Amino acid sequence: MTGAPALYPCTVAHVRTGPRRYALRHRTYLWLIDPDRPPRLPAALRPLARFDARDHFTGDHPTLRAGLDAFLATHGMSLDGGRVLMLTHARVFGYVFNPLTLYWCHGPAGDLRCVVAEVHNTYGGRHAYLLTPEATEGTGVDKEFYVSPFFPVDGHYRMRLPSPGDRLALTVHLDREGGRAFTATVRGSRREATAVALLRQALRHPLSTLVVSAAIRFHGIRLYLRGLPVQPRPDHPSTPEKAT
Template sequence: MPPAGFYRGEVIHARTRPTRHEFRYNVDFIVLDLPDLSAFAAAKPVFGRNRFAPISFHDRDQLVPSPDSVTALDRLNHVLVQAGRPTVTSARLVTFPRFFGFGFSPVSFWFDASSQSCAPLLLEVNNTFGERHIYHLSAEVSRCHVIDKTFFVSPFNATRGSYHVRFAPFDGRFSARVDLEVEDRPLLFTTLRGQFSHASRWSATTAAARCLASGTTALPFIWLQGLKLRKKGLKPLMRPNSVSTDTLVSEPPRTYKRHQDH
């Protein structure tokens, strides 16, 4: 896996039931070599860390809530220690940055950069309710990682089933699939993939320009697809209380009187 730089690619979602629904949108995302971000020096001042910039990475956007002074790598090792796993001296993080101060990262992937194979460590998931959850992955790159779903992400999917996480070989492209199966049947296929370019002022500027041209980030696309699913007859579910110890940020569920009356 490249140590640091930008990816230009797309996100693909495909639902199989109870109604078929597929969409895709173009995205720009980044890979960081933590704790050393010197490779991004060539992208300054367009790229910044823990400061406002056209494209920025903020340590506080990752993993456990803690003061801004705590680095993302420290947060990662805190999570690993809590799970009884060995700590790492360096890590690769594939995530969505902020653009002009705004951003939403539906998913982030953590890898152990100190291992020769850059072994997977964590799958970090954010939902649109302001919650954050982690799934621990095994240290084997080539296998399919099967993990029980314990976190409420989409209001159109219940908190059940299992994720099947796969990574393609790192050959200048990043490609990850996260498929959801419920009752041993496929329900949702999700793919994030992109072509790598080294961190430079040009690659950062073009990524920022694409964001300005589209006028949006991932979040509005997610809301739009939710409206389309409702038009197709799918009814949103109430968000349950977060009960998993791997939910790092949790908000109380919204309660409406119309639900209390039934």
């Protein structure tokens, strides 16, 4: 387990199988960082990548790690100072949208104690799921958070979230009554997080986090125009807009 930050150019694919089949894919890039030691970039590159504690969990903790530790404490869990790997989008020119941020949480001896999957929706809401170490091979958790306006808050996620190495290979299924309703995959390859590598990704995917957010809304409009009914959104704690 290395503490050096890394970049993962990747392809994100969504396949909706019910009530109407719809598929999409887009390319982006993600960061793998140690939240205790976020990357320190040259001043000229800082607009391309910033990691703020306000963008995660309740948003009111002084550091990324403090927010994670506070969440774990609500579940009676402590890492006892162990290392964490965090896979996420960074703020790009002051804007961030993170559909899914993952934390692989280890004990002091390097043993994987849990995986935290933090989900954000386009309405400003956040929710985190605490998963057992078996999430690296595939584990399930009940859906508790409104994400897509076309799915109610029901069903069961099955997640396969192996810790990133040379390859990134994540899979999330949503199973509802009647069968599998949705599958999301993320596939990518590791790159050393050098200035040149970051510039290359920023040029290939300009305003990457804004593009991700806009693409979700665009595809939502397409589904709505195709007649997919919108599900009522339940009350859920929300957070302020992510733009500075």
